[in-house]
Each structure stands twice: as C-alpha cells, then as structure tokens.
Amino acid sequence: MTDDEVLVFPASFAQRSMWLENEINPGRPTYHVLAALRLRGRLDTEALRRALNTVVDRHEALRTVFDLDEDGPVQIIGPAPELDVPVTDVARGDLEAAVTAEVTKPFDLYRGPLVRMRLLRTAPEEHVAVLVMHHIVTDGVSSALFVAELTACYGAYLRGEEPGLPPLEIQYADFTMWQHENLRGEKLSGLTRRWQRRLDGAPPLRLFTDRPYPAEPTFAGDTHTFTVPAPLVSRLDALARQERATAFMVFLAAFDVLLSRYSGQQDITVASPTAGRTRPELAGLIGFFVNPLLLRTDVSGEPTARELIGRVRNNCAEAFDDQEFPFESALELLRVQRRSTAGTPQVQAMLVLQNMPVPELRTPDLVIEPLRPDSKAASYELALDLEPDDETGYRAFLEYSSELFDAATVTEMAAEFVTILEGIAADPDAPVSTKPVDRQPMPWSEEPAQPAADVPYRAPQTPIELELHEMFCELLGLERIGVDDDFLDLGGDSLSLLQLRNRVRQEYGVEFPVRELFGRVDIDGLARRVLERLLAQDENGRSPQSSPNEEHP
Incomplete structure (x- = not known):
C-alpha cells in the first residue's frame, strides 16, 4: 500500500455486528479492549512510540475505519496514522481513576484511529502503559499478540536494531473475504437450520436482581474477584477426564446451576467466546476474530453432576462443530423468535475460560507486569472470567451490572459458585439442586412477546x-407491502434497518437517530416522521440537529 492508497472491503460478520451495536449505543466503553502494563525501570518513551507505530503499521486492522454503503458496513484501510504516546503524571491513589478515564474515552469509528496508548507516570521510573483499542479491530488473543509484538519491537529499538518480526502471510481483510465466500449458500443455510433447532424456544434469562431493569441502561459495571482453590480444581479435572469432558464443560455446568438458582429457570443459555481462528495463517494476526457461541442447557429433572456434565458435553460438542455460525446471526434468530425489537439484548450471561499462555515480557532495564484494571463497565448482566493460576488454581472475575446488582449479592453468588463446584467434586452421583434462592424477581421492562396480529392491507397512496x-x-425482497406492515415482522433485521435509515437520509436529507428506528417501523409512521422533519427544515431553514455520531456521509 502506498502512503495515500485507501482500500475498501466488506466488514466481517463480527465487525458488522459490533458496528451496529456502536450505532445503537455510540461510545460505550464495553466495546473498548484494554491492555495495561506496569513498567518499572528506565523507560525510553521514544522507543516505545516507535514500537507502537510499527505494530499499527504492520497490521491493517489497526489502521482501519468504518462506514456504511448500500450493502452494509465496510472497512476502509488507509495509511498508518502517526500515533503519539502522551505521558501524564498521576498520584498512585488516582491511578485507577486515570485508567478508567482513558478507557472510557469514545472512539470515532468513521474517522479513527481505533487504537491509542497513554503512559501514566506514578514515579520517575514507574509507569502504567494503558493500551486501548476498539473491539471492532481486536479481541483478547489479538491484544496479547499486540503486547508481545510491542515488547519485541521496543527491545529491538533499544538495541539499535530493526524488529525481526516474521512476515504476515495475510491481513484481516483477506480473512474477511474468505469468510464471505465461505459462509453462504447451502453451508450457511445448513448452519442456520441447525442453530435454529438448538435455540428454538430458548427463553431470555430473567435474573433475580436487586433493582428493576432500567429503561435506559448506562452499562455501568463492577467486578468481584475470587479464587477456585487448586485442590478443588485438581478434583474437578479428574472428574472431567472420567466423563470425557473438559474443565470448561464442568465450569459451565456449575455456572448453569448458579444461574438457575438466581433466576428460577431451568432452561439456561450462556454465551461463551471461541477464538474464531480456524485457519493456521490467522494465528499471528491482529483483528476481530472472536465468535461467541450460545450454549443452551436443560438443568431440569434434578440431574446428578455426571448427568448434567454429560448434557453440557453433548451440547458443547454440537455447538463447537458449528462454531463458524456468526454470533450476530444467532442473536437475530433469538430476536425473531422472541419478537423482540432490534437492539434488545438477547443474552444476559457469559462464561470465559482463559487458556492462552501468558507471554513472557522482557526488555532491558524494564520489568513488565500485566495488570487487570476494572473498566467499570459491564457487557453482560453477569460475566464470569476464569484464568488458570499455578499457585491458586483459578483466579475468577465476576463482572456484573452495578445498575442491577449490589456488591454483596455478587459476593454471595461467587461463594455459591464455589460451593456448587465443591458439591460436584465431592459426590458426582448426587442430584444437583437448582432450587431458587430466596429472592423475588424484579419487574422486567419489556412486555412478553405477543403473536403478530393480522393487519388489513392498506396500499401506499402519497x-x-x-x-x-x-x-x-x-x-426486504418483497413485491407488495402495506403501509401498516412492520418492517421487522416482514423479515427485516438490524442491519437492513440501518440501510433503510441511510436510504431515507439520501432521498430526503433528513436524519433519524438509530434508537428511533429500533421499535415499530412501518411505511405510514415513517412517512409521517419524514414529512415532519421536512416541514421543520422549511421552517428553520436548516436540517434538524443530529447527534455527533450521526453526521457522517
């Protein structure tokens, strides 16, 4: 690529979903991926800046911005921006607040850049490097790769050498084109049929919360940290081997029981990410590959631990076989069957089991320690992240929506989870109780789905x-639509709603906030709103005020 060359490619399925989420809720920090490093010793900030720009220049995903064309979101890959690494002096007591402030700064997906780094200096030879990327260009594996390459480049520049990183066979856009070629036709139809069968009738999880669900969530969150002791982990690993299962499957079975006790439900669906790197040439590439799977478990009938692990094992095996099915498509299947409005969360809980080895980070005169600061944001109502630790067994991080749960409730949940694991290890042949805890469900803001009523046909006239x-x-690929027919009921989805918004903007020069379209949309109502905005333009002599995130061409 030359210095002024720009390449345009379709967004990957994961990017398309993330772009849409950002359009619905712009600037959410839950879409920001954080890597923080404590640096002790003599730091060469110029070498670090060069290293950062080298990694960004090497990976096209990190110099990509996004826009929407007639077919959907597109990647626009341009020359590498010249990034700076500002240094801010911070008192140790203010460090957490400073990290949070850096993480929560919004990104502009249309203009970029979508990666930034800041050094927080707490002493002359002590810094915290805060690397923040938008999720649309990275994931957990990619962030680890970024830090490893950053460290290698920094060390090389200190030695006065050029970094010896291996050449990349492909770039993220090549993966995107392969994905679009591969996931179509009968293969995509078959995946869709199988996932539709798996998810048919799956109810939304209604957890017993401490407060009612807010009408407009802010996604504020917090994290409770605890451990799963090493002796318990050893017994669980032995049980997993006996049952031809994995540690992840045992943890998922226990998490399903926990969610059942705190919801009173026995049909539990949990999201869990897969790396999405199904080809060997993707191993060293930075980009958004992760693809969560929806893992559904029936915990009814008072199964024994062995029986429940068997159910989880069979469900996981089927899901892993079909793991290429895009997460956004699975969510759309749930939305359609539940008759939810576009943009409504369909999954409330996530389980993550980390299995990547932590890279050894070394540079001359510098001790590097990875940190895990709390971003104070929650992507899910509950998300359990388990990391193996040679000394303690597993470090566990239970991230939760602080809008819904008190810290004391989540502490209780964490203890309950460990108790469930201890019961499974102590007697795998005993029934696992899913008796609900003594709590009352809070009111749910969304009305239960109702069957669509037949609407008499009214032809368009104006x-x-x-x-x-x-x-x-x-x-929608239809020939006749009544003015009272709902766009989503006719087969529209979140992406086609955004395409409709853009078509209306191009045709009439009027703007609609994304959220305004994510309810009922029919020709009659939309025509009225277009006319109202056109009249407002005539009266004011200008276009109605748009939000900053919706002023892009």
Missing part, C-alpha cells in the same frame, strides 16, 4: 409512501 414502499420492497 408520494412519500410510494417512495418508502419501493425502499421497503428492495430491502
């Missing part, structure tokens, strides 16, 4: 209705 009818038909 010029705006006729033009919108043509847009609806083209986007």
Whole structure:
C-alpha cells in the first residue's frame, strides 16, 4: 500500500455486528479492549512510540475505519496514522481513576484511529502503559499478540536494531473475504437450520436482581474477584477426564446451576467466546476474530453432576462443530423468535475460560507486569472470567451490572459458585439442586412477546409512501407491502434497518437517530416522521440537529 492508497472491503460478520451495536449505543466503553502494563525501570518513551507505530503499521486492522454503503458496513484501510504516546503524571491513589478515564474515552469509528496508548507516570521510573483499542479491530488473543509484538519491537529499538518480526502471510481483510465466500449458500443455510433447532424456544434469562431493569441502561459495571482453590480444581479435572469432558464443560455446568438458582429457570443459555481462528495463517494476526457461541442447557429433572456434565458435553460438542455460525446471526434468530425489537439484548450471561499462555515480557532495564484494571463497565448482566493460576488454581472475575446488582449479592453468588463446584467434586452421583434462592424477581421492562396480529392491507397512496414502499420492497425482497406492515415482522433485521435509515437520509436529507428506528417501523409512521422533519427544515431553514455520531456521509 502506498502512503495515500485507501482500500475498501466488506466488514466481517463480527465487525458488522459490533458496528451496529456502536450505532445503537455510540461510545460505550464495553466495546473498548484494554491492555495495561506496569513498567518499572528506565523507560525510553521514544522507543516505545516507535514500537507502537510499527505494530499499527504492520497490521491493517489497526489502521482501519468504518462506514456504511448500500450493502452494509465496510472497512476502509488507509495509511498508518502517526500515533503519539502522551505521558501524564498521576498520584498512585488516582491511578485507577486515570485508567478508567482513558478507557472510557469514545472512539470515532468513521474517522479513527481505533487504537491509542497513554503512559501514566506514578514515579520517575514507574509507569502504567494503558493500551486501548476498539473491539471492532481486536479481541483478547489479538491484544496479547499486540503486547508481545510491542515488547519485541521496543527491545529491538533499544538495541539499535530493526524488529525481526516474521512476515504476515495475510491481513484481516483477506480473512474477511474468505469468510464471505465461505459462509453462504447451502453451508450457511445448513448452519442456520441447525442453530435454529438448538435455540428454538430458548427463553431470555430473567435474573433475580436487586433493582428493576432500567429503561435506559448506562452499562455501568463492577467486578468481584475470587479464587477456585487448586485442590478443588485438581478434583474437578479428574472428574472431567472420567466423563470425557473438559474443565470448561464442568465450569459451565456449575455456572448453569448458579444461574438457575438466581433466576428460577431451568432452561439456561450462556454465551461463551471461541477464538474464531480456524485457519493456521490467522494465528499471528491482529483483528476481530472472536465468535461467541450460545450454549443452551436443560438443568431440569434434578440431574446428578455426571448427568448434567454429560448434557453440557453433548451440547458443547454440537455447538463447537458449528462454531463458524456468526454470533450476530444467532442473536437475530433469538430476536425473531422472541419478537423482540432490534437492539434488545438477547443474552444476559457469559462464561470465559482463559487458556492462552501468558507471554513472557522482557526488555532491558524494564520489568513488565500485566495488570487487570476494572473498566467499570459491564457487557453482560453477569460475566464470569476464569484464568488458570499455578499457585491458586483459578483466579475468577465476576463482572456484573452495578445498575442491577449490589456488591454483596455478587459476593454471595461467587461463594455459591464455589460451593456448587465443591458439591460436584465431592459426590458426582448426587442430584444437583437448582432450587431458587430466596429472592423475588424484579419487574422486567419489556412486555412478553405477543403473536403478530393480522393487519388489513392498506396500499401506499402519497408520494412519500410510494417512495418508502419501493425502499421497503428492495430491502426486504418483497413485491407488495402495506403501509401498516412492520418492517421487522416482514423479515427485516438490524442491519437492513440501518440501510433503510441511510436510504431515507439520501432521498430526503433528513436524519433519524438509530434508537428511533429500533421499535415499530412501518411505511405510514415513517412517512409521517419524514414529512415532519421536512416541514421543520422549511421552517428553520436548516436540517434538524443530529447527534455527533450521526453526521457522517
């Protein structure tokens, strides 16, 4: 690529979903991926800046921004920006707040850059490097690769050498094109049928929360840290081997029981990420590959621990066989069957078991220690992250929505989880109790789904209705649509709603906030809103005010 060359490619399925989420809730820090390093010793900030820019220049994903064309979100890959590494002096007592402030700064997906680094200096030879990337260009594995390459480049520049990183066989855009070629036709249809069968009738998880669900969530969160002791882990590993299962499957079985006790439900669906690197040439590439799977478990009938692990094992094996199915497509299957509005969360809990070895980070005159600061944001109502530790067994991080749960409740949940694991290890042939805890469910803000009522056909009549009818038909692949027919009921999805918004903007020069479209959308109502905005433009002599995230061409 030359210095002024720009390449445009379709977004990957994961990027498309993340782009849409950002359009619905712009600037959410839950979409930010943080890597923090404590640096002790003599630091060469210029060598660090060069190392950062070398890694960004090496990986096209890190110099990518996004836009929307007629077919959907696209990657726009340009020359590498010249990034700086500012240094800020911070008192040790203010360090956590300073990290949080850096993590929560919004990214602009249209303009970039989508990676930044800041040094927080707490003493002359003590810094915390805060590396933040938007999730649309990275994931957990990629962040570890970034830190390893950053360290290698920094060491090389200190020695006066050029970094000896191995050449990349492909870039993220090559993976994207392969994914679009591979996931179509009968293969995609088969994956869709199998996941539709797995998820048919899966209810949303309604946890017993301490407070009602907010009408407008802020995604504020916190994290409770605890351990799963090493002796207990050894017994669980032995049980997993006996049952031809993995440690992850045992932990998932216990997490399902925990969620059942704190919801009163016995049909539990949990999201869990897979690396998404299904080809060997992707191993050293930075990008957004992770693809969560929806793992559904029936905990009813008072199964023994062995029986429950067997159910989880069989469900996981099937899901892993079909792990290429995009997470966004699985969520859309749930949304359609639940008749939810676009943008409504479909999964409330996640389980992550870390299995990547921690790279050894060494440079001359510098001791590097990875940190895990709390971003104070929650992607899910509950997310359990387990990391192996040679001394303690597993370090566990239970991230939770602080809008819904008190810290004391989550501490109780963590203790309950360990108790469930101890019971499984002590007597795998005893029934596992899913008796609900003594709590009352809080009111749920969304009404239960109702079957769609037959709407009498009314033909479009006004010029705006006729033009919108043509847009609806083209986007939905239909020939006739009544002005009272709901866009989503007709087969529209979140992405096609955004395409509709762009078509309306191009045709009429009016803007709609994304959230305004994520309810009921029909030709009659949309025509009225378009007309109202056109009249407002005439009266004011200018376009209605748009939000900063919606002013892009």
